[in-house]
Amino acid sequence: MARSVTTQHKTIATVAAWIVALLIFFPILYTIITSFKSEQEAIQGFNLIPSGTFESYAEVQAQSGYFKFFLNSVILSVGSTILALLVAIPAAWSMAFSPTKRTKDILMWMLSTKMMPAVAVLFPIYLIFRNLGLLDSRIGLMVMLMLINLPIVVWMLYTYFREIPGEILEAARMDGASLWNEIIYVLTPMAVPGIASTMLLNIILAWNEAFWTIRLTTTDAAPLTAFISSFSSPQGLFWAKLSAASTLAIAPILIMGWFSQKQLVRGLTFGAVK
Amino acid sequence: MKLRTLILGLCSASALAFAAHAESITIATVNNGDMVRMQKLTDDFTKANPDIQLNWVTLEENVLRERVTTDIATKGGQYDVMTIGTYEVPIWAKQSWLLPLDKLGDDYDAKDIIPAIAGGLSVDGKLYAAPFYGESSFVMYRKDLMEKAGLKMPDAPTWDFIKQAADKMTDRANGVNGVCLRGKAGWGENMAFLTAMSNSFGARWFDENWKPQFDQPEWKNTLQFYVDLMKADGPEGASSNGFNENLALFQQGKCGMWIDATVAASFVSDPKNSTVADKVGYALAPDNGLGKRGNWLWAWSLAIPAGTKKADAAEKFVSWATSKHYAELVASKEGWANVPPGTRSSLYANAEYQKAAPFAKMTLDSINAADPTHPTVKPVPYVGVQFVAIPEFQGLGTTVGQLFSAALAGQSSVDDALKQAQDAATAAMTEGGYIK
Numbered sequence: 001m002a003r004s005v006t007t008q009h010k011t012i013a014t015v016a017a018w019i020v021a022l023l024i025f026f027p028i029l030y031t032i033i034t035s036f037k038s039e040q041e042a043i044q045g046f047n048l049i050p051s052g053t054f055e056s057y058a059e060v061q062a063q064s065g066y067f068k069f070f071l072n073s074v075i076l077s078v079g080s081t082i083l084a085l086l087v088a089i090p091a092a093w094s095m096a097f098s099p100t101k102r103t104k105d106i107l108m109w110m111l112s113t114k115m116m117p118a119v120a121v122l123f124p125i126y127l128i129f130r131n132l133g134l135l136d137s138r139i140g141l142m143v144m145l146m147l148i149n150l151p152i153v154v155w156m157l158y159t160y161f162r163e164i165p166g167e168i169l170e171a172a173r174m175d176g177a178s179l180w181n182e183i184i185y186v187l188t189p190m191a192v193p194g195i196a197s198t199m200l201l202n203i204i205l206a207w208n209e210a211f212w213t214i215r216l217t218t219t220d221a222a223p224l225t226a227f228i229s230s231f232s233s234p235q236g237l238f239w240a241k242l243s244a245a246s247t248l249a250i251a252p253i254l255i256m257g258w259f260s261q262k263q264l265v266r267g268l269t270f271g272a273v274k
Numbered sequence: 275m276k277l278r279t280l281i282l283g284l285c286s287a288s289a290l291a292f293a294a295h296a297e298s299i300t301i302a303t304v305n306n307g308d309m310v311r312m313q314k315l316t317d318d319f320t321k322a323n324p325d326i327q328l329n330w331v332t333l334e335e336n337v338l339r340e341r342v343t344t345d346i347a348t349k350g351g352q353y354d355v356m357t358i359g360t361y362e363v364p365i366w367a368k369q370s371w372l373l374p375l376d377k378l379g380d381d382y383d384a385k386d387i388i389p390a391i392a393g394g395l396s397v398d399g400k401l402y403a404a405p406f407y408g409e410s411s412f413v414m415y416r417k418d419l420m421e422k423a424g425l426k427m428p429d430a431p432t433w434d435f436i437k438q439a440a441d442k443m444t445d446r447a448n449g450v451n452g453v454c455l456r457g458k459a460g461w462g463e464n465m466a467f468l469t470a471m472s473n474s475f476g477a478r479w480f481d482e483n484w485k486p487q488f489d490q491p492e493w494k495n496t497l498q499f500y501v502d503l504m505k506a507d508g509p510e511g512a513s514s515n516g517f518n519e520n521l522a523l524f525q526q527g528k529c530g531m532w533i534d535a536t537v538a539a540s541f542v543s544d545p546k547n548s549t550v551a552d553k554v555g556y557a558l559a560p561d562n563g564l565g566k567r568g569n570w571l572w573a574w575s576l577a578i579p580a581g582t583k584k585a586d587a588a589e590k591f592v593s594w595a596t597s598k599h600y601a602e603l604v605a606s607k608e609g610w611a612n613v614p615p616g617t618r619s620s621l622y623a624n625a626e627y628q629k630a631a632p633f634a635k636m637t638l639d640s641i642n643a644a645d646p647t648h649p650t651v652k653p654v655p656y657v658g659v660q661f662v663a664i665p666e667f668q669g670l671g672t673t674v675g676q677l678f679s680a681a682l683a684g685q686s687s688v689d690d691a692l693k694q695a696q697d698a699a700t701a702a703m704t705e706g707g708y709i710k
Contacts, residue, residue: 040547043522063310064332122344130350214337215344218300218352219329230332233305233518 028250034243042239056244060231063241066248069227073252075138076213076223077206080145081199084153087146089195092157093183097166107158110151118148118211129216136218144216145206153202160194161187197264200257207253224249297587298327299354302342304574305332307540308407308614309357311604312595318603319594326587335462342579346371349581354588356577358403360394360646363575364663367402373578373585374400378593386598386618388638391573394646394657403575404596407537408616410640411470411569413557414524414542415531416550419443419450423530429636433474433499433560433568436531440507443530452507454529455500458516459679461671466570466660467533468678469671472496474561474568478650479662479699484708486699488674488692497688501681513683525549533559535572536640539633540611556636558643564651570660571644573616616641670702 034042035057036050060066095103125144126135134140164187172186188195210225217226231238231245257264303309309332316328331353333341342356346366358366366372378384384392384401391408395401413431420427423442428435440452456467469479477492487493504512507530509523517534521541524532525548532538545551559569576592578585594600601613601621610630613621615637621627622638631637649659656662661671674695681691703709 043547044526063313064330123348126344126348126350130348135350135352214333215341218302218331222331226331226333229334229337230305232334238305 028254031243031246031250034240035247037240037243039238039240042243056240057248060241060244060248064227064230066227069222069224069249070252072138072221073207073223073225073249076141076145076221077203079138079142080149080206081202083142083146084150084202085195085199088150088153088157088198089183089188091154092161093187095154095158096161096164097169107155110154114148114151122215125212126216135216136221138221141213141216141221141223144212145209148209148212149202149205152205153198156198156201157191157194160191160198163194164190193263193266197266200260200264204253204257296325296327297584298329299582299584299587299591300329300331300352301355301357301576301591302331302333302338302353303357304335304338306574307612309574311608311612312406312600315600315603315607319591322594323587323590326590328591346579346581351579351581351583353579354582354584355591356579357406357574358577359575360391360571360573361658361661361663361667363395363403363577364397364657365665366577367397367400371580372402373580373582373589374402375404375578375589375592376400377586377589378404379597382593382597383620386620388617388619388641390571390641390644390646391617394571394573395575403573403577404592405573405575405617406596407614408571408573408641409535409537410559410571410616410637410644411467411533411535412539412559412636412640413531413533414539415439415555415557416443416527416529416553417555418553419530420555427555427557430558430567431560433562436533436560437499437503437507440503440531444507449528450530451509451523451528452530453503454509454515454520454523454532455504455512456516456520456534457504457508457512457679457682458514458519459672459675460516461661461668461675463516463675464679464682465671465675466572468496468500468675470559470570470660471500471568473566473650473659474559474564475499476562476564476566476651478652478654480654480656480703480708482653482655484655484703486696486703488696488699493692493695494688497678497681497692501688504682513679533568536616536633536637539637540615540631543633556633558636558640566649566651567640567643569640569644571641571646572660664706664708666702666706670699673698673702 033048033050036052036054037047038051038053038055041047041051095107129135129140132140168190169182169186172182177186208225210229213223213225214229217223228242228245228249231242313330313332320326320328338357339362342353342358344350345352346356363372387405388408391405392401395403395405413427413436415427420439420443423439425439425442427439436453442452443450444452456464458464472478472493475492475496477490477496478487481487509515509528515523517538520529520532520534521538523529524538524542527550532542539554539556542548542554543551559567561567576595578588578592582588596617598618598620601618604613605626610624610627613627615621615631615634622634628634644659646657646659649657656664661667677686677691677694677698680686681688686694700709
């Protein structure tokens with residue numbers, strides 16, 4: 001009896017999970033479907049079967065070179081992630097293994113910066129970028145993306161590092177390991193799943209960031225978010241083209257997420273069950 | 275071998291010297307058919323001006339407005355040419371944020387620009403932006419449904435006729451709404467339509483002393499008429515409909531009439547995308563016999579920010595993109611129907627254009643019927659037909675648009691919406707120092 005109830009619960013939970021997953025994924029699926037429709041088909045109401053035309057993709061590529069934007073997205077997301085890890089690993093190490101009575105407050109303060117609407121600091125940031133000559137530069141945007149994602153990266157790494165017994169690090173120190181060696185050769189290998197998932201999540205966040213990447217770039221450093229934005233029009237129906245541009249922009253990160261999902265889930269649930 | 279190396283070296287050095295000499299200008303623009311077409315045709319410009327390279331930044335209208343405003347206010351210098359509208363030009367020109375366009379060339383023929391459009395882009399008689407394409411608003415209607423209703427659309431209808439026709443054309447069982455109008459909140463969405471409509475009802479945003487006028491009967495008549503008309507004959511969920519949503523409805527045969535931008539005529543009459551392409555007629559925007567019609571005036575224009583260091587190259591480009599030569603170039607490559615409309619009188623005198631664009635005369639008549647310097651029946655202290663050309667209008671217009679959109683959705687009454695609009699406008703005007 002108990003077993004049949006458990007099986008029933010499992011079935012219900014599985015079905016519910018599938019429904020939720022489909023609901024979440026449906027807008028992306030419909031965008032992909034619409035990208036294979038003509039503009040006329042796209043406006044003719046709800047239809048899950050496209051004619052299968054590639055004309056929108058051809059027009060999108062002809063109108064604006066996709067690869068330049070793609071390359072910028074890769075450089076910005078990977079570059080900002082590496083920068084974030086370089087700053088966040090030592091920060092999270094110190095908070096996890098040498099906490100002070102203010103550590104929790106610092107962590108909360110870092111997180112609170114994420115609660116402020118970005119537009120509130122648009123003018124000061126724009127002026128700083130202008131004065132430093134960083135407008136439309138990859139370096140400037142990399143630093144910006146690193147800064148806005150840093151609180152999440154530090155928090156995630158702090159959570160992972162807390163799961164690692166401090167005694168292991170102490171043992172390394174007893175064996176004469178320097179601070180640098182301790183972080184590189186002892187801590188980092190043990191936290192690889194956590195660091196990997198943090199890295200993947202940060203790449204996804206940086207890839208999808210649309211506020212600063214659109215506002216601080218023009219031509220040289222513009223990533224795929226600016227590419228999508230250029231296909232949105234208030235006068236004229238270009239839904240198929242907009243869908244094709246969106247599909248091209250999300251495809252790389254979707255594929256990366258698909259292949260790394262095991263790593264991502266493992267990292268995100270690391271230490272969840274003791 | 276040495277000689278060959280020397281020649282190669284000299285060639286490379288010359289190429290580098292040329293590349294270093296070539297000036298690149300960055301152009302911020304919106305994504306619409308005419309602008310995209312221009313980007314494809316720029317070879318014509320770069321061939322004639324090999325020392326100028328063009329970089330394009332295409333953005334969604336609201337993002338573009340925010341970007342260029344930020345850049346120009348902070349003197350960021352990211353753009354050398356900006357695509358802006360008739361709302362921004364008078365405000366920015368007064369702030370000395372734009373350069374006057376006085377070196378457009380001898381053969382530019384600035385006098386050929388339609389006077390109403392030129393007026394909207396000039397301050398103290400100086401042109402601060404060159405129009406790339408201009409538009410007004412008019413009535414687009416289904417000739418077959420009008421005939422079925424036993425009515426004939428006059429060239430210059432009244433609002434009473436529109437109501438009568440909408441009532442008769444509405445056929446909800448077959449998915450036909452008598453009239454489709456903007457309802458989505460925004461200063462450039464429902465408030466563009468409602469402000470222009472209110473002009474024909476004798477209403478105005480402010481009196482001569484900047485006192486808000488939403489508590490006056492003219493605004494009550496405007497909003498009540500609009501809400502009643504849309505409830506009786508408009509599409510479901512009209513409070514979410516903007517230009518694109520109504521375009522989709524009209525193209526699918528779900529609207530008897532649609533009052534919106536003249537630029538829509540080329541979309542609804544395009545058989546590739548419209549199911550009713552051969553059944554569309556055009557008429558002037560309605561009036562109430564008070565001397566003003568409910569049509570607006572807008573022009574997407576190219577302007578040069580005062581902070582640019584490449585003013586000469588930028589002005590050369592602006593001159594090329596808004597010239598008669600460019601119109602002829604588009605006509606030769608893509609046909610006269612695709613020439614950017616609403617900027618030059620000579621285009622409307624062109625027999626080939628008239629033949630290719632059956633809506634040409636009505637477009638020109640609509641543009642000429644709009645007067646941005648005297649937009650209302652009663653006197654006002656501002657310019658602008660469907661907007662008030664003051665910096666506060668973007669925020670205030672959107673707030674009032676949200677209130678009116680809520681009234682259309684039935685979330686508040688017309689009286690409540692007007693009272694809240696009056697309060698919001700009074701607060702904004704007081705804060706801005708217009709009234710005490």
